[in-house]
Amino acid sequence: DIQMTQSPSSLSASVGDRVTITCRASQSISNYLNWCQQKPGKAPKLLIYSASSLQSGVPSRFSGSGSGTDFTLNISSLQPEDFATYYCHQSYIMPWTFGQGTKVEIK
Amino acid sequence: QVQLVQSGAEVKKPGASVKVSCKASGYTFTSHYLHWVRQAPGQGLEWMGRINPNSGGSNSAQKFQGRVTMTRDTSISTAYMDLSNLRSDDTAMYFCARHYCDGGSCPLDSWGQGTLVTVSS
Numbered sequence: 400d401i402q403m404t405q406s407p408s409s410l411s412a413s414v415g416d417r418v419t420i421t422c423r424a425s426q427s428i429s430n431y432l433n434w435c436q437q438k439p440g441k442a443p444k445l446l447i448y449s450a451s452s453l454q455s456g457v458p459s460r461f462s463g464s465g466s467g468t469d470f471t472l473n474i475s476s477l478q479p480e481d482f483a484t485y486y487c488h489q490s491y492i493m494p495w496t497f498g499q500g501t502k503v504e505i506k
Numbered sequence: 507q508v509q510l511v512q513s514g515a516e517v518k519k520p521g522a523s524v525k526v527s528c529k530a531s532g533y534t535f536t537s538h539y540l541h542w543v544r545q546a547p548g549q550g551l552e553w554m555g556r557i558n559p560n561s562g563g564s565n566s567a568q569k570f571q572g573r574v575t576m577t578r579d580t581s582i583s584t585a586y587m588d589l590s591n592l593r594s595d596d597t598a599m600y601f602c603a604r605h606y607c608d609g610g611s612c613p614l615d616s617w618g619q620g621t622l623v624t625v626s627s
Contacts, residue, residue: 449611497550
């Protein structure tokens with residue numbers, strides 16, 4: 400199975416900060432990398448697919464980059480509604496696998 | 507708009523089975539795979555498997571093989587996930603999600619609200 404490793408596991412940031420979350424795959428997954436956001440008690444929400452494509456309706460302050468094994472999710476200016484847990488996951492090969500999550504908390 | 511509505515919370519005893527439903531609307535049910543993902547309390551997301559609503563064929567993670575059955579009823583646009591021989595560590599929120607493939611990475615673009623399954627004696 401492909402292992403997905405996110406870093407950091409958690410971070411504290413202030414409104415307006417730029418935030419970067421990284422995700423590393425244990426083998427190349429081309430650009431079959433997706434990012435989702437989950438708030439407590441809610442279902443995940445797709446933010447980025449194909450490593451860098453913004454899902455419809457998602458604010459442009461979210462962006463993704465990378466290919467192969469190393470990927471990044473950036474939030475250019477953190478907003479109050481962005482405090483949540485973020486997961487990367489690969490859809491390259493089954494079983495699909497998720498990173499362990501990065502919790503973004505208010506500083 | 508695309509909606510996935512799941513069945514309500516369940517409480518089961520160890521060794522029992524649970525069947526969770528996922529009713530789709532707002533799109534052609536047979537055109538997109540449906541996946542099942544679970545999340546234990548305070549933990550991350552775990553992929554369980556997927557079903558092709560058109561053919562009924564399914565794939566599951568090795569961890570669940572022999573215990574999970576995924577089916578569908580196309581007449582009511584509903585998919586089902588049946589998990590048998592439940593253990594306490596199966597206590598989790600279970601989500602269904604639509605696999606949207608239009609080139610690219612084919613992500614899970616719409617999710618059900620989740621069904622909490624509690625396994626307790």
